[in-house]
Amino acid sequence: MILKVAKAEPPIRRYRPDKTSLEVTFTPEEHLQSERQEYERLKARSEPGC
Numbered sequence: 001m002i003l004k005v006a007k008a009e010p011p012i013r014r015y016r017p018d019k020t021s022l023e024v025t026f027t028p029e030e031h032l033q034s035e036r037q038e039y040e041r042l043k044a045r046s047e048p049g050c
Helices: 028-046
Strands: none
Touching: none
16 A cells, blocks of 8 residues: 655654664674574474474
């Protein structure tokens, strides 16, 4: 459904403290290791016979 209006309202801006933080929580290596562990966990769960 498309609505036609004379003037669009601007989007609502919400405060997101996690986007304003500049602190890096994981190194790239730690991030890759975490992704690999999650991949292995999901793979094992989805394999036949589990």
